[in-house]
Amino acid sequence: xxxxxxxxxxxxxxxxxxxxxxxxxxxxxxxxxxxxxxxxxxxxxxxxxxxxxxxxxxxxxxxxxxxxxxxxxxxxxxxxxxxxxxxxxxxxxxxxxxxxxxxxxxxxxxxxxxxxxxxxxxxxxxxxxxxxxxxxxxxxxxxxxxxxxxxxxxxxxxxxxxxxxxxxxxxxxxxxxxxxxxxxxxxxxxxxxxxxxxxxxxxxxxxxxxxxxx
Amino acid sequence: xxxxxxxxxxxxxxxxxxxxxxxxxxxxxxxxxxxxxxxxxxxxxxxxxxxxxxxxxxxxxxxxxxxxxxxxxxxxxxxxxxxxxxxxxxxxxxxxxxxxxxxxxxxxxxxxxxxxxxxxxxxxxxxxxxxxxxxxxxxxxxxxxxxxxxxxxxxxxxxxxxxxxxxxxxxxxxxxxxxxxxxxxxxxxxxxxxxxxxxxxxxxxxxxxxxxxx
Numbered sequence: 065x066x067x068x069x070x071x072x073x074x075x076x077x078x079x080x081x082x083x084x085x086x087x088x089x090x091x092x093x094x095x096x097x098x099x100x101x102x103x104x105x106x107x108x109x110x111x112x113x114x115x116x117x118x119x120x121x122x123x124x125x126x127x128x129x130x131x132x133x134x135x136x137x138x139x140x141x142x143x144x145x146x147x148x149x150x151x152x153x154x155x156x157x158x159x160x161x162x163x164x165x166x167x168x169x170x171x172x173x174x175x176x177x178x179x180x181x182x183x184x185x186x187x188x189x190x191x192x193x194x195x196x197x198x199x200x201x202x203x204x205x206x207x208x209x210x211x212x213x214x215x216x217x218x219x220x221x222x223x224x225x226x227x228x229x230x231x232x233x234x235x236x237x238x239x240x241x242x243x244x245x246x247x248x249x250x251x252x253x254x255x256x257x258x259x260x261x262x263x264x265x266x267x268x269x270x271x272x273x274x275x276x277x278x
Numbered sequence: 279x280x281x282x283x284x285x286x287x288x289x290x291x292x293x294x295x296x297x298x299x300x301x302x303x304x305x306x307x308x309x310x311x312x313x314x315x316x317x318x319x320x321x322x323x324x325x326x327x328x329x330x331x332x333x334x335x336x337x338x339x340x341x342x343x344x345x346x347x348x349x350x351x352x353x354x355x356x357x358x359x360x361x362x363x364x365x366x367x368x369x370x371x372x373x374x375x376x377x378x379x380x381x382x383x384x385x386x387x388x389x390x391x392x393x394x395x396x397x398x399x400x401x402x403x404x405x406x407x408x409x410x411x412x413x414x415x416x417x418x419x420x421x422x423x424x425x426x427x428x429x430x431x432x433x434x435x436x437x438x439x440x441x442x443x444x445x446x447x448x449x450x451x452x453x454x455x456x457x458x459x460x461x462x463x464x465x466x467x468x469x470x471x472x473x474x475x476x477x478x479x480x481x482x483x484x485x486x487x488x489x490x491x492x
Contacts, residue, residue, distance in 0.1 A: 102315075102316030102318050103316065104315040104316050105315075105319035226473065230477070236457070236458055237451045239454065240451070243450070243454070259440065259443055263481050266482075266483055
């Protein structure tokens with residue numbers, strides 16, 4: 065299972081930065097367990113067992129189950145935010161940057177669908193302080209998409225009746241790929257990303273920039 | 279909690295058809311418990327307790343926890359399918375029918391977001407036979423949306439590069455409303471439905487019918 069999660073769609077696995085190796089292995093095991101049975105039905109003993117370790121060995125790296133969820137959620141949200149902010153700050157017209165953002169955001173959610181599901185569906189299980197931190201990362205992701213949309217509107221490239229609602233819909237469309245994406249399906253994460261970028265450009269009625277207008 | 283679930287957005291609660299009253303109350307309690315803690319972390323004892331009943335009283339109506347999930351999932355999927363098929367068979371051009379389908383499908387997922395989350399996220403917990411039955415209902419929902427899209431393409435109203443992928447994206451966009459919709463947010467289920475109908479018409483590049491062309 066962990067191998068599939070790590071290599072789907074040729075993506076780097078999102079946990080490469082976690083060290084030492086035992087701490088990384090425990091995170092991967094926790095993602096699998098949470099995805100299969102849900103956070104509340106999973107014990108730290110289950111997670112240690114999946115990682116081939118003792119519960120005592122787990123406690124060296126993580127004091128609580130919630131700490132594992134928090135690490136997973138923070139890394140997942142930081143990667144997603146990095147992808148969006150890279151696209152926002154990239155070159156090109158608003159349409160190019162929006163398409164790039166959608167392509168890479170979808171690719172991430174398809175390629176790491178198990179992690180993404182845990183990150184999206186178990187928010188309520190985070191402690192108050194940790195949830196506040198994650199909500200701030202989500203607020204920044206939202207701001208990145210609103211920023212691209214507003215740039216496009218200002219440049220006369222996009223026709224968007226309500227920027228905040230459209231930004232939410234764009235993110236929602238991409239995030240839900242994690243729910244339905246099937247590694248055994250016909251389309252690769254890349255192909256879905258390209259297809260979705262086109263759908264989103266239609267949603268904002270993208271057209272060539274008209275710098276002199278409005 | 280059950281009151282909020284039943285009346286949000288002025289929707290009829292989806293369990294009105296379930297009788298007797300005790301069986302209905304147990305279903306509502308099961309939805310709440312599954313939504314809060316996940317299917318695997320919930321016991322039939324938890325569900326009975328929430329409904330103010332004994333475990334023995336629960337077993338009169340449901341032999342297993344899986345039977346409760348199956349009832350919830352079947353009713354939820356049947357309602358969603360009914361909404362889509364009503365729109366497909368309705369009057370008007372393809373764009374009108376697609377807009378009506380999106381409006382009511384979104385309204386359902388926003389107004390019954392707790393039920394919709396359980397129905398969408400706990401599919402893997404169903405037994406093989408029950409899952410096959412639910413997958414068949416989902417296949418019909420998918421076919422309903424593909425049908426409207428194809429009608430629009432055939433009438434020259436829509437420009438859709440790939441009907442199956444677009445149908446999946448439309449359903450996905452609507453379903454994910456259940457994840458982010460917040461009853462304390464600024465928009466009502468109706469308002470989100472109207473907004474999404476416009477976004478989806480943009481996704482299919484809807485234009486006035488041109489019956490004589492192509």
